[in-house]
Amino acid sequence: MLLAGQSNNHTWWDPVLADFQEHQLITLDWRGTGDSDKPDEVYTTRGFAQDVTAVLDDLGLRTAHIYGTSMGGRVAQWLAVDAPERVDKLVLGCTSPGAAHGYERSQEIRKALANPAKTDSVLLELMYTPAWLKNHPGPYYVLGDKTMPSYAKGRHLVASNKHDAWDHLPEIQAPTLVLHGTDDVFSPVANAQLLARRIPNARAELIEGARHAYFHEFREIASPAVLAFLAAAEDRP
Template sequence: MREYHEVTRTRDRARLDVQVRGSGPALLLLPGQANNHHWWDRVRDDFTGEYTTVTFDYRGTGHSTSGESRFTTKLFADDALTVMDSLAINRFAVYGTSMGGRTAQWLAARAPHRVRGLVLGCTTPGGTHAVERSAEVREALAGPDAENALLDYMYTPGWRDEHPGPYFVLGDDLMSEADRRAHLFASNRHDAWDVLPDIDCPTLILHGSDDLMAPVDNVALLADRIPNARSHVFDGARHAYFDECRDVADPLVSELLASK
């Protein structure tokens, strides 16, 4: 499916590289922390027959620049609106995973007239209400074998044996260390608890039961807090359920979006 790219600028003059593919109603795809639009490479074509899929490289990733603002998930949500404005897309659905799910929470809560459907994957509400990853996981991700640890937290061993890669969810290798730390800061400081009840569009919460990056207990927190939300947990899946379980996950997403 043909893809075209364009560039848009934020108020603080950051350059955002935007990718558009497919046709039909707009679906914005938001990737995880310290990742660019390639996070969605294995999943995107499942939607481009039905939707115009839109991605963009977060500040500091891909071909986007950092700008002058401190990174927050609120800022990333503002950037997402800037992107959709640049494409003259008023109403759209959003599918955000991991930090993209955090960003999507702000987007749906602060611009309810723009978001017609919301999918939150492998994410948390943030703040003191969230169930955070363990100290052991944090230490492994900061340790000398961090890449292998991250891969193990993303996918089950059996799936990796059948799908040897390449993998697109392990971070943008071209990011600066400063931007990588800024992404971590934005994700860690996320707290949308107070605005979750303001989300009024149909919402689907997806998660892997064995996710150690964002523990599955966060599903109930989000589902209880967001009106008109339902959830599905993939038995045995880890953080990258959206890739490993795409044959089940993507039809669930399409079903939700078709219902609106």
């Protein structure tokens, strides 16, 4: 199951779906995005994790490998904490344990993103390297769901900002791989080792030169790393 970032729907993963074709893949639209309901109510990363469990239930699946990036990685933490029996293996990408104990983006970045006229251009610079952007004019799949109501965007932002799973991370039982780009300042790379040290049976792999969308730009490194982790874990008695 592939979990997208904040204010994005399932298309976040479209550029790399082919990399995981050996697996049955599940993507979903967060509440507030895509074809999902868009209630104007409090959203939380823990509540999103309950939504993921509901999707597994609806599909009749007892367990799944969970791969979450950015806010999806925050949701994945809660899923592994609250429903450990549903999580086979866990991959946390470009994410953090939350602001209370993690490393957050700078105020300069926050101010830049707050300007609606520049949000997309700022996001692109945070997601991809200049060299990659120069040779890849789009389309881009990580700039948010443009169909979201404004209130839902706000609800997503609050949910991600209030995430704090720190006290519960040592409860995670699933073997865990933490992936992060070394040049990620959107979710600073220091979060990777923080998570890997806090979660039992976890290890971190850093992708040199990658920014926040490491899974796309550096897919030739990232996707094989995930597949190798899943295959090795599956071979355990």
